[in-house]
Amino acid sequence: MSLREPQGLPSAGPQRLRAAFWWLALLILLAAMLGRPLNLLLTEPAAVQRVVDYLVDDAYYYLGIAANLAEYGESTLDGDTRTNGYQPLWLLMLAGLAAVVGTDPWPLFVATSVLIAAIAVLSVALALRWRRTPSAGVAFVAAAGLAIAVLQYPTVFLTGMEPIVALLAFVPMLVLIESPAAQRHLVALSALLAWLFLARIDGLVLSASVALLLIAERGPPARLLRLFSIVVPVALAYFANNQWLFASPVPVSGLAKNIGAPALANWGVLEYAIGAKRPLQVMAGFWLLLEFACWRRGCWTPTFLKSLLVWVTAAIVQSLYYAAFSAWLIWPWYIWLSALSFAVLVARIAHLAFSLIAAKRDQWLAALVLIALLATETDKARSYLRRPIADLKASLRQGPVAIPDTALSFNQLSLEMLDSGFFFAYPRVAMGDRAGRLAYWGRRQLSLVQTEGLTLDAAYLLARKVGKAEHWFETRFALRYWIVDRGHLPMLRDAGGGIEYVIADPIQGRVNLDPPPTFCFGHDTLEYQRSYGAAPTGGTRYVFTFAGRRPCSPAARALIAEAAAGAGLRQLSLPAEYDIVPKGFLYTADEDRDRRIARQRRGTGGP
Secondary structure (H helix, E strand, O other), X not given: OOOOOOOOOHHHOOXXXXXXXXXXXXXXHHHHHHXXXXXXXXXXXXXXHHOHHHOOOOHHHHHHHHHHHHHHOOOEOOOOOEOOOOOHHHHHHHHHHHHHHOOOHHXXXXXXXXXXXXXXXXXXXXXXXXOOOOOHHHHHHHHHHHHHHHHHOHHHHOOOOHHHHHHHHHHHHHHHHHOOOOHHHHHHHHHHHHHHHHHOHHHHHHHHHHHHHHHHOOOOOHHHHHHHHHHHHHHHHHHHHHHHHHOOOOOHXXXXXXXXXXXXXXXXXXXXXXXXXXXXXXXXXXXXXXXHHHHHHOOOOOOOHHHHHHHHHHHHHHHHHHHHXXXXXXXXXXXXXXXXXXXXXXXXXXXXXXXXXXXXOOHHHHHHHHHHHHHHHHHHHHHHHHHHHHHHHHHHHOOOOOOXXXXXXXXXXXXXXXXXXXXXXXXXXXXXXXXXXXHHHOOOOOEEEEOOOOOOOHHHHXXXXXXXXXXXXXXXXXXXXXXXXXXXXXXXXXXXXOEEEEEEOOOOEOOOOOOOOEEEEEHHHEEEEEEEOOOOOOEEEEEEEHHHOEOOOHHHHHHHHHHHHOOOHHHHHOHHHOOOOOOOOOOHHHHHHHHHHHHHHHOOOOX
């Protein structure tokens, strides 16, 4: 198959039905997307606690850095450390948004939520660009598949993380691959691949995947030059610019997650990397059934198979990278390639259904499948709307925001601390996991150093690697408070009955074996303690006066070293989060197995 050959274009199918299917998918998505922006526009800033969880914690690192970039011209979260700990395209878009609406937390938060909804809808509406072309059918079906996938994977695309910008390139990329393409279209495809690379740098695997497709087609070598004409220079410029400005060609946020771990040990993340299993199983069943029906009825065409091959290959390579060369969990926004592979699969299923309708064969089966796809999207839209509808009702009642401790999230707790005036005189504070919202909403009240290294710099990574990270924190910043959220915080008692709190950060590594920077505090330095939420996501926030830290005892050092090399600091610190769902992404048995593999690869043995 060649990129130049027509592949099942709309002349072979019922064009109006394809357009109607796309319109319904678009309208369902639009209805779902209106909920949160509308609620935010009707919500008073004082009621931010009701809506703060609309964006995940890591999204607030983007907002904080973007606000500082727009206001001060510096790529920094804490106001001092220049960082590249983010994916570039989304950060630049948010910085541009901040330049327009201002950098105060509430308007930028609302504008970001509106922007996310607008991008999601626009990405599907882009199909109109091809409505009067031979590629209209491909565009309509691809866009409908995207609409369904966005609501199937809302945590991937709609919670403030970078995969949202990848949606804008999805339909154009499928149109170019599946429609007749002149040589110049390979340059356009290269531009789209450059966009996807800037959306997430692991998107570079898509370029390799398309290149393998061209090689398999045995076309002239000049086609590869055209394919790489934009994406390769953009990638090289990005790496060079990062090395020049930040002394690291790739984001430090990714490098920080690999410290203290051997390669080829993180295999348990593979199962989660494929995304939601049940929807995939259902869609795979539809797919195989329709493939057989179309083949049997003589209406089979290969449309979307090349795109499916490109996206699935890229998703597999990305997943293998995380298994072999990463050490942390895979969070939802990491699986964006799998989620968009799901969108291509839905497009293939819809295309086969329309092929059956065009052939006037098994039309009942085709109609049943198309209705099921739209019903699935409708159900996901209803689920996505449940939260903003409840929040909107609360806002309209204009009652006070009163949240009991058992329902209080760590995000809402951060806002309570800020409202209470706990922070004053613009202190410099340090916090690891769950620090994003405190950093963003409190950027006028404090300067937050993210202790996991996700928004620090190459100097911190070097200090970690040579075992001097504790000294780096002590001498690099004048810290007032050290803040942690834990389900369990190790406490030791000395011979006199005194308490020694033992704090290691980061704790999120899945197969990291080395003890991270560790600080110890006496009970007299504990300035704040508050429990929140309920198991498995509840915990306690502790705030310690950093100047009152004391040298860690040998027992404290041994405790952290044993946990890091044994069951892991995450299981020690957040034990209730494990095994909450059988075979979930925090499945204890899988992690324990991978940690045994890591110890064997490290040569340390152990149980």
